Ligand SMILES: Cc1ncc(COP(=O)(O)O)c(C=O)c1O
């Protein structure tokens with residue numbers, strides 16, 4: 001499988017290079033040249049299979065011969081062995097037609113673990129084979145950071161630098177980043193919001209002399225391998241609910257558009273999907289775009305679902321590439337307009353194509369809390385605020401016949417204050433994570449400036465002179 005950039009001007013790469021590159025050198029995001037096609041029989045055969053078996057079937061065509069079958073299977077098995085549920089991503093029915101796909105049974109209690117556990121192993125594997133080191137950077141609004149640090153802590157071939165908005169993540173999220181004591185872990189608290197952190201990460205990738213000197217690699221969902229590992233659970237859930245013989249809808253609490261883009265990829269590969277519903281909090285750029293055809297940046301508002309406090313949604317660029325027929329010139333033009341004026345328009349066929357597949361809705365703070373309370377009262381199920389946004393938005397898109405799967409993106413114990421305030425119940429962390437709440441913290445507070453972050457990384461990265 002070959003990969004090309006959404007902006008059409010970066011080198012075409014194989015899987016291993018896409019894995020190590022993060023952002024393409026033209027500023028775009030890598031996409032597979034074609035979508036592997038699964039027959040209805042193959043999809044039907046996923047029902048009842050162990051998660052790891054489906055994961056191998058879904059992931060292998062994207063990896064090609066870059067990683068031998070036995071090694072890939074071993075990495076997949078190791079990645080999910082530590083999850084707290086034998087099904088890895090179980091489905092729980094919470095209403096006549098509504099199911100929560102619980103994605104939070106990994107080590108940091110967020111859906112990010114599903115991809116990050118595999119990404120950490122695959123990067124280590126490729127770096128070891130090549131005898132190289134890499135400097136990993138990532139921006140987080142709360143969950144990516146903890147999951148990435150958990151996946152890379154103590155790894156010999158990588159140093160990891162995570163940029164997070166100071167004071168805008170939950171205590172549990174912050175401690176997941178600041179308490180690991182391994183010397184290759186660097187938690188950088190920036191005075192800004194998530195969009196500032198993400199812009200600095202992208203800025204570092206576009207600063208080629210720095211990028212090459214420190215051998216920069218990315219673990220945000222700009223990295224195709226993140227999306228790839230997330231495609232798996234759409235097939236798992238779809239097959240469990242009767243696909244390919246009946247369609248399934250998914251509502252996805254959305255910020256950077258990575259998780260829902262994985263659903264789009266599953267659909268492109270043959271999974272019969274009725275609707276993919278984007279659920280946003282008050283930072284509703286994606287809901288507005290689908291309504292108006294105008295992608296328009298506004299300031300980020302802090303909410304009780306902090307991981308979704310995002311305005312510039314990286315993976316939307318992958319969808320733009322798809323609906324414009326992979327026309328890099330059009331995507332470049334839209335991204336230039338966004339950089340210059342803070343907005344761009346989508347019209348005609350591309351907008352119609354988006355609307356045919358995607359629905360959208362937003363959920364305010366009051367509704368988020370009310371949904372936590374009502375779901376507890378009616379279904380006996382305690383939601384985290386992000387999943388609650390999905391449940392609220394899903395109601396407006398439930399046709400009563402098509403199974404509606406809401407992606408359960410985080411465990412309620414990551415957001416105990418918001419959940420307690422809404423429900424009266426303070427969710428407890430699993431036993432093995434409790435020590436973290438009293439462990440010593442280690443973080444670096446930095447100005448939200450690219451040059452300041454680059455200097456810090458140059459002073460601490462071991463990949464200088466030994467990297468990819
Ligand atoms: C708990 C939670 N829900 C939803 C999202 C949104 O996912 P995505 O950025 O892939 O759209 C995030 C962060 O990405 C998250 O951490």
Ligand SMILES: N[C@@H](CCOP(=O)(O)O)C(=O)O
Nearest residue numbers: 140141142143144220221307
């Ligand atoms: N919500 C995310 C933001 C980063 O998203 P990513 O999927 O691109 O890594 C977070 O929790 O950090």
